[in-house]
Amino acid sequence: MRKSRLLICLLLFSSLVLSGCNDLIEIDEMIYPLIIGVDIGVENKVRMTLQYPTYKGVTGGAIGGGGEGGGGGGEISKTGELEGTVITTIEASTLLEGVNLLNIAVSRRISLTHTKMLVFSEEFARKGVGEYLAPMMRYRETRRIMHVVVCRGKAEDFIKTNKSTIGASATKSMELMVTQSENSGLFSKETFIDFYHDILSPSQNAITAYAGVNDFNNLSQDEPPDNPPLNEYYNFVPGEVPRKGAAQREFLGTAVFKTDKMVGYLNAHETRYLMMITGKLKRALVSLEDVNKPGYAIVVDKRIGRKPVIKGYFEDGIPVINIKLNMEGDLGAIQSRINYDSMERIEELNRMIEERIKKGVERTIKKVQKEFKSDIFDFGYKFAGYFDTIQEWEEYDWHKHFPEAKINVEVEFNVRRTGVMYGSSPILDSDYEE
Amino acid sequence: MLKEGKIGLAEAVSITTLLIITKIFYSSTAVVVKKTGTAAWYMTIISFLTSMLLFTLVYILMKRFPGKNIIEIFQIVLGRFIGKSLGLGFSAFILYYSAMSLREFLELLKAYVLPYTPPSLIFASFICVTILLAYLGFEVIARVSYISIYPVLIGLGILLILASTYYKVDNIKPFFGYGLNTTMYNGVMRSSAYAEVMLLAVAMNTLKDTKTFKKAGYISLVFGGAFFSICLLLYVMAFSYTIGSENLSGMFQLSRIIYLSRFVQRVESLFLFIWVISSVVTVSISFYMSMATYCKVFDIPSQKPLVYVFGILLFTLAILPKNLSEVIEIHMIVIRQYSGIWVFGGPIIVLLISLLLRKKGGSIKDEKI
Numbered sequence: 001m002r003k004s005r006l007l008i009c010l011l012l013f014s015s016l017v018l019s020g021c022n023d024l025i026e027i028d029e030m031i032y033p034l035i036i037g038v039d040i041g042v043e044n045k046v047r048m049t050l051q052y053p054t055y056k057g058v059t060g061g062a063i064g065g066g067g068e069g070g071g072g073g074g075e076i077s078k079t080g081e082l083e084g085t086v087i088t089t090i091e092a093s094t095l096l097e098g099v100n101l102l103n104i105a106v107s108r109r110i111s112l113t114h115t116k117m118l119v120f121s122e123e124f125a126r127k128g129v130g131e132y133l134a135p136m137m138r139y140r141e142t143r144r145i146m147h148v149v150v151c152r153g154k155a156e157d158f159i160k161t162n163k164s165t166i167g168a169s170a171t172k173s174m175e176l177m178v179t180q181s182e183n184s185g186l187f188s189k190e191t192f193i194d195f196y197h198d199i200l201s202p203s204q205n206a207i208t209a210y211a212g213v214n215d216f217n218n219l220s221q222d223e224p225p226d227n228p229p230l231n232e233y234y235n236f237v238p239g240e241v242p243r244k245g246a247a248q249r250e251f252l253g254t255a256v257f258k259t260d261k262m263v264g265y266l267n268a269h270e271t272r273y274l275m276m277i278t279g280k281l282k283r284a285l286v287s288l289e290d291v292n293k294p295g296y297a298i299v300v301d302k303r304i305g306r307k308p309v310i311k312g313y314f315e316d317g318i319p320v321i322n323i324k325l326n327m328e329g330d331l332g333a334i335q336s337r338i339n340y341d342s343m344e345r346i347e348e349l350n351r352m353i354e355e356r357i358k359k360g361v362e363r364t365i366k367k368v369q370k371e372f373k374s375d376i377f378d379f380g381y382k383f384a385g386y387f388d389t390i391q392e393w394e395e396y397d398w399h400k401h402f403p404e405a406k407i408n409v410e411v412e413f414n415v416r417r418t419g420v421m422y423g424s425s426p427i428l429d430s431d432y433e434e
Numbered sequence: 435m436l437k438e439g440k441i442g443l444a445e446a447v448s449i450t451t452l453l454i455i456t457k458i459f460y461s462s463t464a465v466v467v468k469k470t471g472t473a474a475w476y477m478t479i480i481s482f483l484t485s486m487l488l489f490t491l492v493y494i495l496m497k498r499f500p501g502k503n504i505i506e507i508f509q510i511v512l513g514r515f516i517g518k519s520l521g522l523g524f525s526a527f528i529l530y531y532s533a534m535s536l537r538e539f540l541e542l543l544k545a546y547v548l549p550y551t552p553p554s555l556i557f558a559s560f561i562c563v564t565i566l567l568a569y570l571g572f573e574v575i576a577r578v579s580y581i582s583i584y585p586v587l588i589g590l591g592i593l594l595i596l597a598s599t600y601y602k603v604d605n606i607k608p609f610f611g612y613g614l615n616t617t618m619y620n621g622v623m624r625s626s627a628y629a630e631v632m633l634l635a636v637a638m639n640t641l642k643d644t645k646t647f648k649k650a651g652y653i654s655l656v657f658g659g660a661f662f663s664i665c666l667l668l669y670v671m672a673f674s675y676t677i678g679s680e681n682l683s684g685m686f687q688l689s690r691i692i693y694l695s696r697f698v699q700r701v702e703s704l705f706l707f708i709w710v711i712s713s714v715v716t717v718s719i720s721f722y723m724s725m726a727t728y729c730k731v732f733d734i735p736s737q738k739p740l741v742y743v744f745g746i747l748l749f750t751l752a753i754l755p756k757n758l759s760e761v762i763e764i765h766m767i768v769i770r771q772y773s774g775i776w777v778f779g780g781p782i783i784v785l786l787i788s789l790l791l792r793k794k795g796g797s798i799k800d801e802k803i
Contacts (some may be wrong), residue, residue, distance in 0.1 A: 011562060022551035140546060144691045145699065175696055193677075193691050203604070381604030388610045390471045390675060400689075427695040 028055060031106060034085070034171055035162060036095070037155030038132065039121045044091040046124075046132065049156040050110070051087045058266050062395040076160055083163045085170055089156050095132055096139055112141040116174045118148050118192060119211070121155040122255070122262065130199065130260030137196055144193040147178050150255035150262055152212035161248035179249070181209065185275050185284035186234070186268040188254040199260050203380030206257040207274075210265045212239025214250050219243065220276030230295055231275065232287050232339050234268045258374040258399070266364065272302075273364040276325055276357070276379045279308050290336045291352055298340065301352060305414065312382030312405075317366050319405040323377050327357060330417040334424060341418035360374045361409050371386035375402040436729040436737065439573040445576035446634060446641060446650035447657070448583045453608055453630035454658035456716040458757055460538050461762050462627065462770060466666060473611025475738050476666035480621025482659030484715055485628035488778040491654060492635060495785035498794045500644055504635035504781060505730040511788045518731050520780060524636070525727035527776065531746065532720035532765075533751030534765040535542050536560060541711040541758045547706065560714065565745045567718040568725060569738055570608050572640055572795050575715075575722055582715045589708035593791040594668055594684070596692045596701060605674040606667065626774030627662075631655055634722050635781065636730075645780030674724050682758075685709075775781045 013145035028125050037049035043319035049328040080087040088106070092098035117138075120129055136142045173205040180191040187209045190198075219242045236242075238252040254266040256272060266274060275281035281304050288299040306327035312321050334340055368376060380398040387393040441449075463474075470477040475543030491502075500508045505524070548556065567575050611617055633650050634641070641647050660738050669684050672691075681687040689705040692698070725737040725744050734740070755761045788794070 008566060022555065024620065025550045137677075144687070145693045172696075191691075191693075197677050201674065202676075203607075297504060378604070381602075381607060384604070384607035385609065387608045389608055389613045390611060391613070393608045394496060 004247045022265045030111045031108040035117045037119045037159045039155050041091040047091045047095045048161045049089040066227045115146045119155040125150045125262035128261045147207045148195040149211050150208050182282040185272040185281050187251040204378040205374040207376045208255045210253040210255040211251045216244045256372045263372045270364040273361045293336035296336040300329045302329040325411045328414045328416050337424040350413050354411045358411045373403045441576040441640050445580045447653045448579040448754040450631050450654035456712040464681045468679035470617050471611035473605045473617040477617045477621045478662040484622050484625035492781045501637035511784050516726050521731040529724035536717050537752045564718045564721050568722040569741045584713045586708045597688045600672040605671050623771045627770045629774050629777040632777050
């Protein structure tokens with residue numbers, strides 16, 4: 001009896017530890033692509049690019065280092081090695097088949113369980129991504145919380161510039177890069193699950209981050225004028241920002257989708273207004289031209305004070321949307337040295353900022369309504385409640401009615417803190433313009 | 435007479451509650467959302483109310499025959515032959531329920547976690563545990579249920595809290611889903627999802643009295659109803675009705691999208707524990723109940739000689755469905771949508787007959803064959 005009990009215990013224990021044996025794969029028997037790029041194929045439906053770590057140990061400040069002659073110096077090698085990662089491209093009929101086909105050259109099993117980013121080229125996104133999303137969604141390994149990005153130019157070229165310039169880990173670098181959306185509000189971030197959800201939704205449309213590759217040739221080489229203009233609108237597209245250094249890939253703005261097709265993009269400013277309406281703006285450092293002293297900037301660190309209040313109702317059959325934004329911020333700088341932080345003038349500053357935000361929000365919504373006809377603000381949900389059933393709501397077709405919606409915007413802004421200064425003393429110089 | 439020992443109210447509630455709530459981990463959530471859309475969360479309240487009503491009728495029947503389990507009552511009211519046949523039908527159904535639950539668990543496990551492990555290996559290891567629990571008897575199963583329900587509920591609670599960043603109240607609009615009629619119809623039909631409470635009637639002899647039966651039944655139904663309603667509400671708030679109807683295991687998908695920070699993400703592995711624990715206990719309870727019913731029909735004093743035979747039957751039944759589609763579209767619909775007709779309907783008809791024939795109390799021996 002004792003023996004049989006012991007046998008039962010042994011069998012039970014073995015079932016606990018052995019039942020997963022068939023699926024057992026050592027961690028170094030697999031490779032985990034960090035990023036998947038999708039372009040239109042030439043000889044087949046899609047051209048897919050994967051970037052995955054080489055596991056070669058840390059050399060030269062990057063995962064795997066790239067080894068000798070292996071792209072360690074920042075240039076991509078013939079084998080596709082780039083600073084501790086390998087970039088490989090293949091054409092296939094579907095993304096999953098592409099992953100499978102790569103097994104002919106990659107010595108480890110490819111697993112998508114840790115993929116951080118899915119990048120579509122703009123050309124591909126404008127044709128429609130729906131037929132490629134569904135299989136990805138169905139696939140067991142697809143990571144639902146990876147981020148979706150649309151890039152200008154080719155996704156392959158975008159991935160070729162994706163390397164870590166700070167720290168050893170390309171993975172960490174990518175993950176942190178996306179969270180920069182929260183630190184600046186300059187680009188949107190959207191996870192795969194949210195993107196897929198929005199594409200299917202009858203109440204809203206999808207967005208993704210908009211990205212590009214900067215060749216560092218955008219900084220003007222002209223002689224600077226005596227009095228350069230204050231350009232408070234950061235109206236650049238990704239890839240064309242006048243800058244040098246750091247990574248070549250850059251994220252700026254929002255790609256706008258209608259159903260599964262990209263229909264346009266919002267620039268960085270408009271992206272911030274979008275994020276204000278959707279309540280996703282965590283922080284945005286904005287320079288505003290001082291109306292009392294043109295040419296001088298007031299820098300404000302803006303954030304959402306209270307969750308936006310959005311109400312929708314029908315007036316004579318036309319949808320009307322009332323938006324109440326409650327924003328707040330801290331003063332970063334007052335170049336004019338006007339004491340806006342005093343009790344008398346702080347309200348004046350508040351009104352000035354409110355006016356700017358209101359105009360910006362109205363302009364952004366109008367642009368989206370007229371040019372894209374795509375509800376990326378999630379307004380549809382405010383009207384779905386007026387319909388009893390899903391059938392009635394889907395039959396109404398919110399996407400068709402969104403462009404005709406009347407929008408009323410109300411903004412309240414409060415400067416809460418004034419940085420680590422309270423008041424500005426004048427610069428006592430006869431040449432200084434008072 | 436099968437010797438099953440005695441269990442208290444807490445154990446009885448644990449058994450039925452665990453049986454009821456485990457299906458939230460399976461395809462149930464998506465199926466309900468597919469049928470009723472945004473109304474899924476209150477459709478289940480209709481199901482719960484319907485099952486409360488049906489359970490009350492069963493309670494009236496049990497009260498007329500104090501100290502008797504449902505199989506004995508069948509025999510007292512309908513005579514030994516029909517009673518035993520009905521009891522045998524119950525036994526077969528519970529075994530079928532157990533096998534299909536096992537198969538659904540396997541399909542989901544293979545879809546998400548162990549795609550390359552042969553099904554027979556998973557079945558074998560699972561059935562080994564099931565057989566052991568069933569061999570050790572009802573009291574042991576009850577204690578295991580009582581211990582298991584805490585990690586299952588706490589784990590699921592943590593999961594639902596961690597996923598809170600995805601909840602959007604707007605996702606439950608339009609409020610009436612695919613229409614009130616559809617919601618009502620599905621609500622009444624899906625009362626089958628609460629039919630597990632009827633196992634208390636089979637295990638009546640292990641309970642103190644009919645009042646304990648009533649209390650345990652009502653508590654587990656109320657708890658199950660509230661649990662389902664909250665889970666479905668949060669599920670629809672997270673996924674909306676569009677992709678909410680596409681997920682194979684709604685709760686598992688919810689666990690996969692949890693992302694709080696770079697350090698708190700990919701928590702689905704923790705979810706696997708509660709999923710496996712609840713599934714093992716659920717299959718074990720139903721497996722044992724099937725044998726216990728069989729023993730009660732044929733007056734077998736111990737379930738122990740039957741465990742291996744029933745284990746093989748469980749395995750055989752579980753491998754019968756050809757594919758996942760068959761499991762979800764046929765077997766799960768039978769169990770979760772139509773089984774109530776049989777599980778609740780049978781005893782209610784017996785109640786009506788007993789009222790008509792004015793049968794009350796008594797024993798099987800009083801009946802003429």
